[in-house]
Amino acid sequence: MKKIGTILSLCCILVISGCGGRSTSEGITSMIIGGSTSIQPLMESIAETYNEKNDALVSIQGGGSSVGIKGTEDGTFQLGMVSRELKPEEAKQLDQTIIALDGIVVVVHKDNPVDSITMEQLKDIYTGKITNWKNIGGANKEIAVVSREEGSGTRDGFESIVGFSSSDLIRNSDIQNATGSIISDVSVNEHGIGYISLGSLSDSVKVLKIDGVLPSEESVKDGTYKIQRAFLLVQKKGEKQGSELFDFIFSEEGKKLIEAHNYIPVERK
Secondary structure: OHHHHHHHHHHHHHHHHOOEEEEEOOOOOEEEEEEOOOOHHHHHHHHHHHHHHHEEEEEEEEEEEEHHHHHHHHOOOOOOEEOOOOOOOHOOOEEEEEEEEEEEEEEEOOOOOEEEEHHHHHHHOOOOOOOEHHHHHOOOOEEEEEEEEOOHHHHHHHHHHHOOHHHHHHHOOOOOOHHHHHHHHHHHHHOOEEEEHHOOOOOOOEEEEEEEEEOOOOHHHHHOOEEEEEEEEEEOOOOOOOHHHHHHHHHHHHHHHHHOOOOOOOOOO
């Protein structure tokens, strides 16, 4: 019976999603939210709890920040998840709500002797000016640069904050399309370096200090850790979808879920 109930729930989501987010005659709210894979695990937890408490059908999909923006603009999603600043042309079409703050952490293999690098050194590594760990106090080994794919909000945020463009990225970098792939890659490559969301941090990799500051909730909140970004939910201009979901996100229970994922809650604006 449990399997049948699950199948029926999924069917409801598929049928309702063709018409966009709405409330059914039974009062069940349906909504599809998609986009940033950095925000996805957090929103899955929020949606699961919200659905249980409200008999709702909120479903979460990934795909990246660019997918979240495009899907919101064309009506595929009622809300989009975006983990970077909106571009001017996007801001003309979409309203944004900041739901949390996140640090972008730089990770290396656990056996790497380097503990801290400067922002300038980080930029030089990712643009190919520094190619050997010995130049920053490590072993005499070539640096294996790992980056996210084009369209990733984490990549856009990392590049804009560190201070280089995608065209400047070192050509032989290893491109991965998900946070988990970067963690897996760096965890087995003694000479690798990558960047991930603070909330996705795993003990299988080592975190580097940037300009002497270790990423943490406190250092992101007080601004001393510089590589940080906002997590956004976006919707079409003038639309007011998901007001009850936003109420939950900014409630004490919602804030606890955000903190449980190692992100920083913010006040509603």
